[in-house]
Amino acid sequence: MQEKLSQSHHQTVKKAALGGAFLMAMSAVGPGFLTQTATFTQSEKANFGFAILICILVDIIVQLNIWRIIVVAGKRAQLIANEVVPGLGYLLSALVALGGLFFNIGNVAGAGLGLNVLFGIPVIWGAILSAIFAIGILIVKNALKYVDWTVQILAIIAVLVLIYMLIVTKIPYEQAVSHTFAPTKIDFYSILTIVGGTVGGYISFAGGHRLLEGGAKGQADIKYVNLGALTGIGLASVIRVMLFLVGLAVVLTGTKLDPTNPAASIFKTAAGSFGLKFFGLLLFAAGMSSIIGSTFTSTSFLDYAVNDRSVRFRDYLTVGFIAFATIVFALVGQPAKVLVVVGALNGLILPIALAILLVAALKEPIMGVRYHHPIWLSITGWIVVLFMAFASLKTIFTLF
Template sequence: MSDTPPTSPSAAKAALRGSFMAAIFLMATSAIGPGFITQTATFTAKLGASFAFAILASILIDFVVQLNIWRITALTGRRASETANMAIPGAGYLLAVLVIIGGLAFNVGNIAGAGLGLNAMLGLDPKIGGGLSALLAIAIFLSKRAGLLLDQMIIGLGVVMILLTVFVAVVSNPPVGEALRQAILPDTIDFATITTIVGGTVGGYITYSGAHRLLDKGLTGEHNLAAVSRAALTGIAVTGLMRFVLFLAILGVVASGVTLDLSSQAANPAAQAFAAAAGDWGMRVFGLVLWAAAITSVIGAAYTSVSFLTVFRPMDDRARNIATVIFITVSLVVYLSLGTAPAAILVFVGGFNGLILPIGLTIFTYVGFARADLMGGHRYNRPLLILSAIVCALTWYMGFKSIGPIFAFLGA
């Protein structure tokens, strides 16, 4: 899904700025899908202000993961699976299979989230709303201007999500001071929670969404490295802001004494929180936020997952768009056959993606340390690599510690 290069210097500058904004918001909106919204409401109801520590941990991990993967991807000029195969033969195929499986599972939840969003906003049947949302995403990829439509929709809906969630956070009047204290000194630390929230915001396909979008825009090489780093940092700031604001919006409701229902399969704790904060209008705001998060995540999951298929066979833009349409269609068929994905599934898939994260990060850390030949001879920034190695070890440890609790949560 590449775009025709502009002809004038001013147009080229504007196109470059737009390319970085598109990558930033593709990463940000992919990281803030219906799964993350459900996870945030579920864990805030369980842990209260202590969940701030998990949010902060996810932002710090996100900083290291995204910055390194965006930079190394720009230096190699190749998609993650191709880089992995060249670094460790066969590793790219494994990474591609895991990312595609995780992306497909997440996309079923994303379509379900879109259906629930339109149900809350307009009263539509969730299956009809999910089907219409999937058809909208398919129409974007079938369009001759797919790249431009993708960028404009991702940026526009990303801004809407942030503004509406800030409004609800102000209305719910959360205990900000207590949240900030527990972000540093939490009363409770839960590794399964951290792994799940990290998986839902930077695990699986999400890690590579913005980096692969920059590749399609041709923004590679050492001369673009500084700009790529700024874009990655901006993207992390946007996602971090949205995560914390959403947490505060729900914390304000929980701290006021409202008990969110987490017991039934049909429970929608995030919807309950928005409704408690702002009544019927709050429910409609929640619907729009959830739909925007879901439809952008449908697009992001499909786009990024299909970008991994190129490791098995080369694909031009048209072939990739067709494959993306098929990917969304399969997700829709699975969703319609299962019905609305319960909250437990959305939380579990976040945990699964969190287990995928250390595999890809290990490969990229190895490339940074030992495979300068894949980066055009560039000697990669050592402090960033050391941070990457630390986070890599941490994500392996968290994944190991949380395997049991994640599967127990699914069975609960």
């Protein structure tokens, strides 16, 4: 009987690990992800490959640390933070939820614009339909199962769209590879921006909290941490590399991308009106998956104080979270200044959150007496903390 329970647990946690991988990856692949990649590909050309390479290495360090500590402790990040310093978890919750709340404005706008490109319906109505769809997925009974299915389908759509674009575009592979490993110029700002956009704010915790809610707990489930984190990083990285290669092929022809929508320019230039439709599909997939990822993770930071699940407090948070973003977009559009400030905030959340968890990893009452955090993860984790703290503070001082 115990063996059957063990097999059932492992199957459940394995599904949760893969669900967490797709949730994390597709949370990262939002409308901002598409715009950043297109913009930096135009300004840096093949040298942007080096920034992507550094981003992938930082992603691995951050996600393996955060997922591992959350799962071994068996608690959400904010509860761990409260055990490190009483009250610290409430600060972390506020930072993550606030960043996710305002970034959802861009996610809703992106999904609405995607439907506008595909079907010609007004962007605001596309945003409202996307919001309703996301709420339905997140509050339905057995929501985690439908969340997993949805983000996996959206990931498949994104990958297939980009594979098609690679096929119809002449890609300068040799130049891309050579500059990735031997860049002629390094742009510090681009590295900071894409790292923050891939593992900043709520994205850092999306997979770890999904794995925790799927039943993972303790050292026995560390192998699923590795499976989920590396799969998610791999998926997000593949999507970014494919978009970078298509964009590089376009900008090397001398094409100037439209600054208001540089990613759309890439698809239209490479494959005409048909390519633009494909961009609409990709933008809708990116926006929808990010709405779901942002809302799931941000609300997971806000409902831990409520023990009576019959109240369905998480569902009310979910509706309010998505409705707020949709209403703000409907009334004032996409407030660029707010999103820039929140972007800096999300970049600052990463070193704060990672530092808290690295401290927690050394505390026996939190992690257990038999757990020893790998030295290489601790050292590289603190290097990332220092790098991102310096970069984030420099960015904030520049803004103000």
